[in-house]
Amino acid sequence: MVITIGRAGDNDFVVNDPHVSRYHARLLRDEEGCLFLEDMASTSGTFVNGSQIAKKKVSLTDTIWFGEEYKLELSEVLKAGNDYSEDFAQLKEIYDKYIEQKVKIQSSNQFKTRLFQTLPFAFIGVIGVLISTLGKGSTVLFGISLFVTICVPTIGIYLGAKQSAKIPRQLQDLANQFKIDYVCPKCGTFLGEIPWESLSNRKQCPVSSCKAKWVKD
Ligand SMILES: [Zn+2]
Secondary structure, three states: OEEEEEOOOOOOEEOOOOOOOOOOEEEEEOOOOOEEEEEOOOOOOEEEOOEEOOEEEEOOOOOEEEOOOEEEOHHHHHHHOOEOHHHHHHHHHHHHHHHHHHHHHHHHHHHHHHHHHHHHHHHHHHHHHHHHHHOOOOHHHHHHHHHHHHHHHHHHHHHHHHHHHHHHHHHHHHHHHHHHHOEOOOOOOEOOOOOHHHHHHHOEOOOOOOOOEOOOO
């Protein structure tokens, strides 16, 4: 990938500044994804972090000047070349986090639901043992044990159902946020549940009119 930068209208990134040469510099991305800025024998020179350069490896954190008058924003230059590699790379974390949280919600709810459904039976067992040891023949204790045997599982089933109903709501909230975050950095289209790795292999936005590229692997 090469993006030409300068005052002339046929550059990829046109700079309307009299201190900038007609063909001032160019930005290249090599196969490893590294960025290089190359000065095209400009009049006022190209400076990276205060030092004049002919060709230098650069990153978005570097401060770049053309001469003393024009500050170059690398992120803007990349966007002019439809290169959204840096923004796209950040989507990996969003995707991984989404999947991780989704699994977490599902398994935590599954556990709680099971707990609510099985705990009452353990409780009934304990009550049964207590009654048989302490109060053989007592009508009151028999009444209590009958009551517990009927009510406790019902409560358990109710709580279990309530717990499992929470899953769709929590997942919905998570999915809604994901729809906002997991979007093409250029056109803002939600990228669906397409795994980041698959998108990375495609190397460009699935929306054909968008033209955003994420060339870095
Ligand atoms: Zn797009």
